Amino acid sequence: MKGNLYVFSSTRAMQEFLKAQDGGFLPQCMLIGEFFSQVLLVEGKSKIPPMMRKILLSEVFREFEFEERESEILFFEKNFLGYLETSSFLLTFFNELNHHKVSIKDIPQKDIYGDYEDHLRVLEKVQESYERKLGEYGVYDFPHNAKILDEFVEHFERIDVFLDGFLTPFEIEILREIATRLELAIHLNIDEYNISHYEYLSRDFEIDHTYVFSLSSKKILQKTPAPLLHKPNAYSCTLRLDQCAFILQKIQEWLDEGISEDEIAIILPKDDFKSYLKVSDEERNLNFAMGFEPDELLEQIRAIAQNQVEITGSKLEFLIENLKGLNIPESFEIQLDEIIYIYQKMSDVLEKLSLSEIVHLLCLEVEKMSIDDFRGGRVRVMGLLETRGLKLKRAIIPDFVSSNIPKVSQSDVFLNTKIRKALGMPTLKDRQDLQKHYYLEIFKNTEEVELLYFEGEFAPFGKEIEARAMGENRYTLFECAKKYDYVFDEADCVVDEGFALSATSLSRFCECKRAFYWKYLKKLEETQESEAINLGLLLHQLLFESYSNAPHQPKEYFEKKLLEKIQQEESQLRKLELRMFLIQMQKFFANYESVDEILSLEREYEIQRSGLRLYGRIDRIDRVGSEARVIDYKSGKNVGVDWIQSAIYACIAKEHYAYLDTRVFFCSLREGKFIEDEKLQEHIQKLDEILEEIKAEREFAMTSSRSKCRECAYRILCNR
Template sequence: MQLSSKKLIVKPTSRSIREYLSNSTFENTLLPSLITIDEFFKRVLFFENKKLIDEEQRFLYLTEAVKNVNLKSLGISSSFSSFLKQSDYIYRFFLEIASENISIDSITLVDTYSYYEEHLSILRSIYNNYLKILDKNNAVDRINFYKYFNINKDFVNRYEAIEIYFEGYFTQFEFELIKEVSKCVNLEIEFIYNEYNKKSIQKFIDYGLKIDNFNRYRINFSNKKIVSQKEDKQNIQSLEIKGFSSRINQIAFIKTKISEFVDKGIDPSKIALILPDEKFANILRLFDEESYFNYAMGIGIENSKLYKVLDAIYSSLVDEEIKLIKNIEYLNIDKSFYTELFKKAWNKPIRKENYAEIIKYFKSLESNKDLLEKFDDICFKFEKLIFSQDEVILFKDAFKIFHQKVSSITLDDVNSGKITVMGLLESRLIEFDALIICDFNESLIPKRSLKDKFLSTALKQKVNLPTITDRENLQKYYYKRLISNSKNIAVSYVKNDSDQISRFASKIFDKYEIEDKLYDNEYKHILYHNHSLKHFDEEIILDIDLSKIVWSASSLKEFLECKRKFYLNHILKIKEHDISLKPKGYELGNIVHNTLEKFYKQEDRNYGKLLEIFNEYRSENPFLNLDLEIWKRKLQDFISYEEERFKEGFEIIALEKAFIFDFEGIKLQGKIDRIDRLKDEYYVLDYKTSSNLKVSTKRTYEKAVDFQLEFYYLAVENLFKTDKIKSFYYDLFNMKLLEETVLDNKLNLLKEIFETFKTKSVNFIKCDDTQTCQYCIYKTVCNKD
């Protein structure tokens, strides 16, 4: 059919218009006029001597409308920063009832049990106040369109015919507009009727059109006649559904399917990836080394210098974690500028001159013209929003809102690939040769609506307002249309303890059996280049003379616990690599040891001084700092315990005393924490911070692997030429001394152990004690996980 410029075609989205133009031929004819449905409704509306307000002005009017209203009863805060976010709930409710031509009074009449009487009374007050403010300012908003609109006949009369390709839902107000336009010009509407859009199509039926089968319809709305109807057939040629244990692993499947589709001869520009959660695009971009994708939703500004600095400043002010403060230094943010303009102003009212300086600073960081243009727009609107208020607004509240608004900026994807990544709504009325849908999960498909805040679903149903079910069905309609319009389909979903495939899958893919299997392993090689650990179980026998080694108590303990561990640590010297924030067992012990050494090396020995020294060891690790706070009380108990001992006559004669000497022909070395003396008797003290400290007994000493007190005893004997020695663990956790009561037995055992060291060959076998392996850093290497 020949098209003329006198025809207007209305499509649901700009992308569907581009798709239409690229797939159509217009030889020897004038191009038709094409606009989106949103633009169509804007153009056909005409308001005489009225100004249309923007989002910022709407918020200011709403703020005025809720003054002297009990917002707490609605569960909404009246503070500026909270209301800015929550006011949207009120506005959406007003918009919904205005769009459906429903009055609050009619809802009250239907609310038989008066469950919502108080809420509706408050909402009615706000609604009436808001309408009065609009009238006072000679303004219109979508909420009062119905009162003042006229049909823009200058626009409508340009055309001999208008065709609307309807995908979605007409509100009652929009439907009334369509009716008015159809009186001025020949208006045809094309749509699909299926089981999920019954509520949408009911408006056409109520208007007098005989629509009774699930089909594709073209209707003449002007004369209420059906022009054509035909079966809406599915074009599916291939379908594949795969489950994965994590969202990221879906990306491997997505890439594989793209490769397969292209190998099949499908044009990459006719392949689309649908994201039920558009935020997933941020993760997808990280793995897009091949530059497969272009992003219909735009690209976030997270990697821009402007955003990085803004986010670093905001994060450091909200939470003064050391890593966030360090980020300020890393980004070379001037410290005095940061302190004066941000930190000192944080809990003070925001000032216009400060705001201007801040905006100037952020703009100086950025060179991207597109970003600067969008940033300027936000700054202009934000200034209007913040400084039009009578209420004092704290800098921290204003900066929080500013951070949120800047975070929402997206830029056009100019360096784009051929495969389009889009959200569900953007895909309306577009046909694809190949389609991939990820995250086909119960939590996302259909997406849950947040609009039923003030009324129950049952009450909404009674007054004919859209319910949660209606909105979910509309999403299902979009998915069914999208899938019907595609030939080759691949679907992935996440299955784990918190999520599962959407129940909608079994309905829309009713002819396909969905397997209960996960496919992570089949595809993960696409994303990850695995470096698998090779475990070795063979014997490791070395020609080595253990008697020539200088032994410490800790290295001996390691050898006796597990010879393989000793081999890996002391011979191969493989050290632990761990980035965990969880403190190591030795970190607290080292701090306590160092604190007590410093404390006893100076004359002022009170708790205050001990605490002062202890506080020098504050860590950048928050978990370790928590342990240190707990130990402050224990150190107070330590001072009390020590005072009692010194009253008995004890004196300290050595701290951190190093030693090295021969015993049974083997060199022993180490460092004694502390040596006390009472008259002519020496007390060897080894500080311990463990909460479950135990000493050997006559029943257990034969299996002993810890000979630390024996090493210390022999060292003191060697250093001071005396046998009047007692060896103790200083149990700092429970604040008591634990004496080594089987010292002689363990010394004899130590001699026997050292006798076995005088050999030329050692088998470094793995231990069989699972308790030893549990906390061993080499357990993965030994395959003991």
């Protein structure tokens, strides 16, 4: 007798479904990934193990005979770890194209950077070589030309798919084919964030309803209202420790009310919050569903590569022999055996690597494992994706701030939003909508949800679902310190002729005179330093070196030095950012006009004006005919004219190069555009007015715009 098959998007949803069964024989269930792998057959080939994909693509890079220009285009680091890093985002790119039935040839090549067409051509050649390499090993990565396995489908009378996410065009095509052979129903929860993504099924869906839709008959079988009945409460906090205090106190209150522990959950937008909870949870009420990182095991494995013993035989066998002596958690043994089995099958590739490279590969796999939390209680701490299909009575979501919600991984660097829309592929907004849908499902399936956030950083999504503002969190782990009345510090300094003013200090004066007072007159230094500033300094330094050491070939010198910097970087995100600048800088070098003479590079100047000292470090001054062209590099986004900087630099240039007409340009290094200050004389006049105002200033009042105080290092001193 044929039975039904139930397919789920997550393990948690499947477990909740099975728990709700009345008894007897449990129905047959599986996850959607397992379903697609079992229902599809690629004749004569087997599915490549995930860990083998990077190794195989890295082998493709090693063997690939790049033309010199092609190698420069993608700036590949010619070592195994560099290839390994590159393979990570290329595999994601290839997989997404395949799932959306898009060929690299289909990608539009308009409105993009200059080398885009060359990049795509190289990627296409890499993809073709990767497919050939898969064929050599008798495996496949994506099931091109796969057939539906009739023996699997015929075993069931009906298939129910509980969908909690978006299907790709490839997956939709497979389900539609199966739906012609038996009844296939899709269970959906429709809301304002996902309704547009299911229009391919039906345009009759309404928001805040659940549906059972027959893909076989293309009819709605069941429709049930699913409104948001319980709006979450939102509490502001000052510190993460305050959030922990709230969480632990609330859990205790709920337990005292008789709420069962397994009906309470703490849902983390970011995993790093669990370290705060772990040290705060003295009563061990919490169980960390995501487990803990196997740090001790990773240290033991890395130590194998530091072994100074000379290896005469197989490096892989040496590694396997050393693994036997490690303290391996019992739950890891089967997974490690599977990894070693795959490594042995690919020994011809791995033996070409050094021991440290093989160990690095193994550590990448072990990092994906987690040690289960056996010591904890029954109140679960979990990530967002683990909540799919879960019904609760109480839940708390800490760090409910704009930087986390919605939080999505960085989209593929090769396809921008415009191209994705043209190809019918998910955009950044689509991924954000999916995350909002997941959160909305939590609110709908939980009787009471508490949100915790930092003052002034509440996620806009919370306002979209009309969360109720409950004021400041009253719980704390520590006794509150005694409060003292704020005493305003009276300014008693003056700006005299011995004080040197820069564009930065003048800008601070115009924004907030009190912040200017703290920083430049009281000399209270800020400690904040951003990655963006560091990147800008690096690019300025490399451009200085390029035009100083190789004025006739600055582009080649710049690329060489930046590639060296990329190889030295440890942060993968930083490497990717630098690679993108390497690509974007092509526009700068292409748009930069030839000049008669470079008058100065990264030089500091100082002049007297209106009885005050002005100084500035000017990136470069060129002579073109009878003009002195002052140029300031900008590495950030949305580059425009900085009138204060422009006016100061123009005054400096006019004094030092009085025989030339002065023009000031701001150069966007991201776009290679040169933006001229066309109101230069007006800005110089305005500068003189500001200088007179500074000389007369005695109050140094705080800014009336409190929005500027949010990121100010001195806001506590101003009682803001």
